[in-house]
Each structure stands twice: as C-alpha cells, then as structure tokens.
Amino acid sequence: MSPVTAGVLQLLALIAALALAHRPLGDYMAKVYSSEKHYKPEKWIYKAIGANPAAEMRWPAYLRAVLAFSAVSVLFLYLMQRAQGVLPGSLGFASIDPDQAFNTAASFVANTNWQSYYGEQAMGHVVQTGGLAVQNFVSAAVGMAVAVALVRGFARSRTGELGNFWADLVRGTVRILLPISVIGAIILVACGAIQNFAGIHEVGQFLGGTQEWNGGAIASQEVIKELGTNGGGYFNANSAHPFENPTPFSNLFEIFLILLIPFALTRTFGRMVGNLRQGYAILATMGIIWVAFTALMMWTEFAHNGPAFDVASGAMEGKETRFGVGGSSIFAVATTLTSTGAVNSFHSSYTGLGGGIAMLGMQLGEIAPGGVGSGLYGMLIMAIIAVFIAGLMVGRTPEYLGKKIGTREIKLAACYILITPALVLGFTAAAMALDTPANSMTNSGAHGFSEILYAYTSGANNNGSAFAGLNADTQWFNSTIGIAMLLGRFLPMVFVLALAGSLAEQKPVPETAGTLRTDKPLYAGLLVGTILIITGLTYFPALALGPLAEGLAA
Numbered sequence: 001m002s003p004v005t006a007g008v009l010q011l012l013a014l015i016a017a018l019a020l021a022h023r024p025l026g027d028y029m030a031k032v033y034s035s036e037k038h039y040k041p042e043k044w045i046y047k048a049i050g051a052n053p054a055a056e057m058r059w060p061a062y063l064r065a066v067l068a069f070s071a072v073s074v075l076f077l078y079l080m081q082r083a084q085g086v087l088p089g090s091l092g093f094a095s096i097d098p099d100q101a102f103n104t105a106a107s108f109v110a111n112t113n114w115q116s117y118y119g120e121q122a123m124g125h126v127v128q129t130g131g132l133a134v135q136n137f138v139s140a141a142v143g144m145a146v147a148v149a150l151v152r153g154f155a156r157s158r159t160g161e162l163g164n165f166w167a168d169l170v171r172g173t174v175r176i177l178l179p180i181s182v183i184g185a186i187i188l189v190a191c192g193a194i195q196n197f198a199g200i201h202e203v204g205q206f207l208g209g210t211q212e213w214n215g216g217a218i219a220s221q222e223v224i225k226e227l228g229t230n231g232g233g234y235f236n237a238n239s240a241h242p243f244e245n246p247t248p249f250s251n252l253f254e255i256f257l258i259l260l261i262p263f264a265l266t267r268t269f270g271r272m273v274g275n276l277r278q279g280y281a282i283l284a285t286m287g288i289i290w291v292a293f294t295a296l297m298m299w300t301e302f303a304h305n306g307p308a309f310d311v312a313s314g315a316m317e318g319k320e321t322r323f324g325v326g327g328s329s330i331f332a333v334a335t336t337l338t339s340t341g342a343v344n345s346f347h348s349s350y351t352g353l354g355g356g357i358a359m360l361g362m363q364l365g366e367i368a369p370g371g372v373g374s375g376l377y378g379m380l381i382m383a384i385i386a387v388f389i390a391g392l393m394v395g396r397t398p399e400y401l402g403k404k405i406g407t408r409e410i411k412l413a414a415c416y417i418l419i420t421p422a423l424v425l426g427f428t429a430a431a432m433a434l435d436t437p438a439n440s441m442t443n444s445g446a447h448g449f450s451e452i453l454y455a456y457t458s459g460a461n462n463n464g465s466a467f468a469g470l471n472a473d474t475q476w477f478n479s480t481i482g483i484a485m486l487l488g489r490f491l492p493m494v495f496v497l498a499l500a501g502s503l504a505e506q507k508p509v510p511e512t513a514g515t516l517r518t519d520k521p522l523y524a525g526l527l528v529g530t531i532l533i534i535t536g537l538t539y540f541p542a543l544a545l546g547p548l549a550e551g552l553a554a
Contacts, residue, residue, distance in 0.1 A: 007326020026267020059501030090124035110489035113232030140228030143373030153500030184223035192246030231341030262369035289368035318349025339371030341464025356547025
C-alpha cells in the first residue's frame, strides 16, 4: 500500500468514526446542559464552593463567575509552580522561575497550553497531575459553558438569563469530560502509553552516555490533553513521544479525541435551539474547511520535489516514521484548526506552504471545528457576520435563528473578530522591531519571521503549538505571550456573553418569505466565503512576508 493511499484511508476511517459518535454524543451533551437534576457528587461540589446551581445568571453575573474562577485558577497554578521545590513528588525539580510560572499558569487556564519548558525536566508529579491536568479539565469546561450560554441566548426570548455558570462548569467536567477520559485512558494504556508515578530512572546507553526518563500519569493526562483541546504534553516531544503516542492506531485515536466534542457540539446546538438543520449547516461549514485544509496539507507534504522526497515518498523531515506523512498531516491540521496545539511532528520542518496552512488554520479563529466550546461560539459569531453581509446585499435587516441582528449585536460581533488579530499582529510587530526578541530566532529571513508570527498566532488564538526554532523561554516571550493568551481567551468571552444576553432579551421574529434560510447549502457556502475573506484581508500581508514567501521561493 502506498503512503498516499494509507493517508487517505486514515482520513476516511476518522470521518466514519466521527460520524458514528456525532449524534449520540451531541444529544447527550444537550441533555446534560438542559437537565435540572443534580447528582450527589455535584451537590457536594456546589456545597464546597458555596454555589447555588439553580440560580439563573444574566450575562454580567455569568461573566464575573467565569473571570473570577479563571483568576483564582491562574493564581493557584502560579503558586503551585513557585512552591514546587518544597512539594512532595517534585522528583527533585526546583521551583519554576516567576516569568515562566506566569506564562504556564496563563497558558493552561486559557486552554492554550503553550510550553516554553521541557516538561520531563521541569515539572514533578504533583504539578503535572494536581495542577496542569486539573486545568486541562476545567479550562475546557469553561469554554463549553460559554458556548452553551450563547446557545441559550438564541434559544430563549424576553429574558436576559443564560443559565448558571457553576452548574455548567461542574456538569461539563463530571458528566462529559471525566467519563470519556476514563475510557480513553484505558484505550491509550492498551496501546502502550505509560501510566505510573515512577521516579527518574536510567533507560539505556546511547552514544556512549546514559539516558534517563521519569514516569508519570501520562495516559490519563494525554487523553484530556486531546479531548479538551488543550495540547500541553507531559514530555517536550509531546505526541511525537512514544510514551504519549506509541502507535499509528493511538495516533488516529488521539486525532479522533481532538475533533470529537467540537464537531458533536454542533448537534448539541441544533438540539437546544430546536432546529437540527441549523446544527447541520454549522457542521457542514466546519467539515468543508477541515477536509479542504487536510487535503491541501497532505498534497503539499506528499508532493515530490527532489531525490530525498522521492526516496521518502514525501516530506518526511521532522516527522515520525511510525506515523508517516499522512498521519502527521492529519494530526497537524486537526491540532491547528482546533485550539489543541498538540504536535506529533516538527511544524517548522514542514514545507513552506505546509507551515503556512497550519498557521492559517489558527488565524481562521480555530473554528473548523475549533476548540471545545470556543469553536462553536466562534463559528456562531461568524454566522452572524455572514447573515449581516447577506442582509446588506438585499437591503434587509438581518435575522438569525429568529433574532434580529441589529446595531448592538453586530458591534459586539465585530469587536470579537478584531481582538485576536490585533494581539497577533501588534505583538509580532513589536517583537520584530526590537533587538532582543529577534535574537531568539534560530533562522533568518522569511522562516525566522514565521517563527515569531506563529508563536503569537498560537498564543492569542489559544492554540499552544510551536513552530519550533524559536527560543521562547525568555522574559520577553514568556510575558508577552502570556498576556496574549489571557487577553485572547477572556476578552472575546466578554463580547460573546454580552451578545448572548442581548439575544436572550429579544422577542422572536416570525419567519417570512424574505428571511434568509440559514439551514441551506447556499448559506453554508456564504459562511465559508465570509470566513476566508475576513481572514485573508486580515492576515495576508503578514503571511506574504513569512510562509508564502518561503513557499514560493522553494
């Protein structure tokens, strides 16, 4: 079997698995977030934190709860890292420096999981499992809660109430993320991923010296790393490390975990607004972009260009031989079109156009299918923009799901789509203008510029993957990328929740002959075009200086 055929078959198997899981998981999540019943373990949690899960919240209260919980999480994780040197189970590792502790705390709470350190050489068992792994769960649950709040804004009318954040947070963690993670961890252990609390030990002689590794609860952290679209690996090599991702089957299973909830949430959306066809339209839009990006990435990486490519049947530099070009390309697109950031290959070693595809996937806003929760609310914002554009074309007040998109709604949507590009381009320009940040580049020219552009694109879009080749463990990058991650995560949530509150207060608008049908293929095509045009207008000049220039010069 040729490598190309193997790659295509992997893609088809992945699509089939996602299709089988879409309906049951989507319906189950809709029931979870619509239920009025509270399980006993959940009641214990509510009592411990002093929350009343039955109390409805308007958008300012919901937002305050999101920000308060996240601020406490940042502080807790920061202090845990700073105190690592005196904590049990630290494996003898010292406390983390202040700038890196801030960067890591901001990263994991913001669901970015950017790592400017070697995990196996910096973090002990307590910080890994009691700090980082916990945030892998709750940061994902926060994104899902905000998405559900926006969906309730469309589903409800004549009320500003969006549900209860604490109930949404706990249910998302206890009823959705935990059960799937337990099953997924067992599967990864069966594939060969390790799960223990072993200390540092010698594993063999290499090139005349010894090599040492520490164990860890890796399978359990790996599954939520992918399922929650987090991305922070136990080891620096991330999902290219055989302890985290041992076999081609585990590689495909991890890609499945990355895409599972973001795609299934479109079914949840359709179920909660009472119109499954609207969910299918969003799903189709996400699917078209994801399949197109995957096909384009596989084409660029399989394209033969010289004797080395001919022998390897593709661009194998920086890729694991056990995954090949196909498995690596599918993983790269899945991780950059979501907010996962996990990597099983060296993105900096991709072809110039291949690296540009990964970067562009993040610059779309990671909405195809995007992060857990964030992908859905990001796509719904784009849906509102597309409806507004269509309304301008025909001279009609735009409507979406029975709600008028007026001045307030479009201003909030516009602010949402402007925040992240401003952070990416602003910080990239500052880093290139100053001497010290530019000295961190391993490469010069277009590729060196791509390293910095990729870093801030990854941070502000809460992805967390690295282009590599950039020394990001400096005070400048730890601080500025940390700020970009926090602002890129929580400022958009302000506008999402404000929009949800505005929509929930409206009364339904009856559908007429002039109402744009947003559940038809024509609208899905309009939405795809809107996303590509907005992204192109925003980022094309920067891309032209980096990956496009490198790809065309190759």
